[in-house]
Amino acid sequence: MSHFLPETDAVLTAARGLAQAHAGLIEVNSSPLYLRARDADPARTVALVSGGGSGHEPLHTGLLGRGGLDAVCPGEIFASPHNRQIYEASAAAAKSGGVLHIVKNYTGDVINFQIAAERLRHDGIPVATVLVDDDLATDSADSATGRRGTAATVVVEKLLGAAADRGATLEELTELGQQVVAHSRSIAVAARAQTSPTTVKPAFELDEGTLDYGVGIHGERGIRTIARPATGDLVRRMTDDLLDALPEGPDEVLALVNGLGATTELELNAIAVLLSDELTARGLRPVLVVPGTFTAALDMAGFSLTLTRLEEGWAELWTTPTRTPLVLPRPSLAPGSPAAPVSTPASAPAPTPRQGGDRALLDRYALTVTQVRDNLTKLDQLVGDGDFGDNLAGGVRRAVKLADETGTDGTAALAEAFLNDVGGTSGPLFGLLFQHLAAASPADGGAPTVAALAEAAAAGHAAIHRVGGAVPGDCTLVDALAPAAESLAASRDADAPEAPLTEAAQAAIRGALATASLRPRRGRASYVGDHALGVPDPGALAVALLFMALADIHEPATAPRLPAPGHITVL
Structure with missing residues (x-):
C-alpha cells in the first residue's frame, strides 16, 4: 500500500485536519460535508462556492478564505459532491448579492451544481454559474460534453476571489469568470499513473520511456502515448499546442506550471523557466509564471501547463493578498516587465594549457x-x-x-x-x-x-x-x-x-x-x-x-x- 489514508471517512477526516491546521479561518460542516470560510471580507456581497472530487488538493480547499472562496464542497475521491452538499453550503454562505458557483466541466459536477442552483432559486437566492472548460486534450467538435475543467480553475477562483472582495456584483463576477475561462487553456502529461486507493495499484501502466499526453486530473488516460522526449522539447511541444488553441488576445500571459501530485518542486521550478523562455521567444510577455502543485491527481507523476491571456487589471487581481491555506506565489513583476536576470560571475582567466598530457x-x-x-x-x-x-x-x-x-x-x-x-x-x-x-x-x-x-x-x-x-x-x-x-x-x-x-x-x-x-x-x-x-x-x-x-x-x-x-x- 502506497498511501496513508484512513480506512473510513478519509475525506471528512482530511477536512477536519485542514480546519484544525487553520483554526479561526475554516469551519467544517460534517453532514452534509462542506467547509466554510469564517473570515470573509466585509466588502464582499456575493459568495463564491466551488467543489469537486477529492484527490486534487490543494484545489478548492486551498483557496478557502479571504481573497478566495466562501465555501467548498468536497466529494469522495474523484467523485462529484452531491447536490445537497452544494445546496446547503451555498445557502449557509450566501450573501446579499447571491451566490456564484465555480464548476469544473465534468458531468457529475455539472448536474449536481445545476440541481443545487435550482433549489437555491426556488428559495429566492440569486445564483449564477461559471463553467471552467480549459482542457485542450478534450477539445473535440464531436464531443457533446465539451472540454474538461482542470488547472485553470485555480486562476478563475483566485481572480474572482480578489474581485469579490472589491465588491463586484454577481453579474460582474460571472462575466469576469467567463472571460478568464475563455482566455485559458491547459494540457497535462504523465509518466506514471496515480495509485488507486481501491486497488492500491497504478490506475494504468506505461511502458518505460513513454508518456501519456493529454491526461485528465482524475487519472484518465491521455489522448495519445508518446516516446518521452527531452524535457525542453516536451515543454516546447506543449507550448505550441496551447498557443495554437488559445484564442487571440493580449500578449501578456499568466503561466501556471502545475504538479499532478508526485512531481517535485525542483522539477516544477525548472519547467517554469523553460516555459517562460518558450513564451518570450514567441513574442509573448509572461508577466506571471507560477510553479507549484495546485490541482493534483492524487500521486500522479506528471505536470500540466496553463496559459491565460491577461486583460487589463487581471495581474493585479492575481497579486492581491489572500488569507487562505494555500499561499499562491505572487511574483513582484509589473505587467510587461522582463524576467528577473540571472547573474553570472565574471569569467575567470583561462588556465594555461599543459602541453601533452594524458x-x-x-x-x-x-x-x-x-x-x-x-x-x-x-x-x-x-x-x-x-x-x-x-x-x-x-x-x-x-x-x-x-x-x-x-x-x-x-x-x-x-x-x-x-x-x-x-x-x-x-x-x-x-x-x-x-x-x-x-x-x-x-x-x-x-x-x-x-x-x-x-x-x-x-x-x-x-x-x-x-x-x-x-x-x-x-x-x-x-x-x-x-x-x-x-x-x-x-x-x-x-x-x-x-x-x-x-x-x-x-x-x-x-x-x-x-x-x-x-x-x-x-x-x-x-x-x-x-x-x-x-x-x-x-x-x-x-x-x-x-x-x-x-x-x-x-x-x-x-x-x-x-x-x-x-x-x-x-x-
Whole structure:
C-alpha cells in the first residue's frame, strides 16, 4: 500500500485536519460535508462556492478564505459532491448579492451544481454559474460534453476571489469568470499513473520511456502515448499546442506550471523557466509564471501547463493578498516587465594549457562511465540516494568540456571538474584522487611511470582518509583504492613486473566486488544497514573502472585479462 489514508471517512477526516491546521479561518460542516470560510471580507456581497472530487488538493480547499472562496464542497475521491452538499453550503454562505458557483466541466459536477442552483432559486437566492472548460486534450467538435475543467480553475477562483472582495456584483463576477475561462487553456502529461486507493495499484501502466499526453486530473488516460522526449522539447511541444488553441488576445500571459501530485518542486521550478523562455521567444510577455502543485491527481507523476491571456487589471487581481491555506506565489513583476536576470560571475582567466598530457585516459574513462552510468545508478538506489551514476557522469562531462576548451591535461581536467563542480560526498573525494593522479602524468604526454602512479595512488588514498576517515572495510571507494595502491607499490619495488597497471586494476576490482559482503560503516549506505549486503559499493566500482581505463591505455596487451565494465557493475 502506497498511501496513508484512513480506512473510513478519509475525506471528512482530511477536512477536519485542514480546519484544525487553520483554526479561526475554516469551519467544517460534517453532514452534509462542506467547509466554510469564517473570515470573509466585509466588502464582499456575493459568495463564491466551488467543489469537486477529492484527490486534487490543494484545489478548492486551498483557496478557502479571504481573497478566495466562501465555501467548498468536497466529494469522495474523484467523485462529484452531491447536490445537497452544494445546496446547503451555498445557502449557509450566501450573501446579499447571491451566490456564484465555480464548476469544473465534468458531468457529475455539472448536474449536481445545476440541481443545487435550482433549489437555491426556488428559495429566492440569486445564483449564477461559471463553467471552467480549459482542457485542450478534450477539445473535440464531436464531443457533446465539451472540454474538461482542470488547472485553470485555480486562476478563475483566485481572480474572482480578489474581485469579490472589491465588491463586484454577481453579474460582474460571472462575466469576469467567463472571460478568464475563455482566455485559458491547459494540457497535462504523465509518466506514471496515480495509485488507486481501491486497488492500491497504478490506475494504468506505461511502458518505460513513454508518456501519456493529454491526461485528465482524475487519472484518465491521455489522448495519445508518446516516446518521452527531452524535457525542453516536451515543454516546447506543449507550448505550441496551447498557443495554437488559445484564442487571440493580449500578449501578456499568466503561466501556471502545475504538479499532478508526485512531481517535485525542483522539477516544477525548472519547467517554469523553460516555459517562460518558450513564451518570450514567441513574442509573448509572461508577466506571471507560477510553479507549484495546485490541482493534483492524487500521486500522479506528471505536470500540466496553463496559459491565460491577461486583460487589463487581471495581474493585479492575481497579486492581491489572500488569507487562505494555500499561499499562491505572487511574483513582484509589473505587467510587461522582463524576467528577473540571472547573474553570472565574471569569467575567470583561462588556465594555461599543459602541453601533452594524458587526454587518452580522460576519453577512455568518459566512454566507460557513459556505458555503465545506469548500472551505477541502480546500485546506488539500493544503498543510497541514487545520484552516484549521474554525478560521476556529469563530472566526467565537465572534465571533457574543460579539456576541449582549454587544452588542460586529462587528469588535471578531471581534478578541476570534480573538486570545483561536483557535489555530494563522492565528487570532491574523487577530485582529490584525480588531483594526485594528475601529478603522475608526464608533461610530454608519455606513459606515467609505475613509481609515479604508486606515489599518486598512495597520496590520494591518504588525502581521502584525512578528509573522510574511511579505511578498508568501511565499504567505500577506499576498498578499491587501497588494494590498487598497494599493488602499484609492490610492483614498483619488484623487478620489471609484466603488467603493473593490469595487476592494480585486478586488485581494485577484487576490492570493489568484495564490498558486497560488507556492512557499510560510512556514507549514506551506512543508513540502510543490512539492506546494503549483497550490493557492491558504486564508488569502489568507479575507482576500479578508473584503474581499468589506465590499464587499457598503457597496457593494451594485457588489459584484455580484465572483465568488461558492464560485467562488474551489475548484480
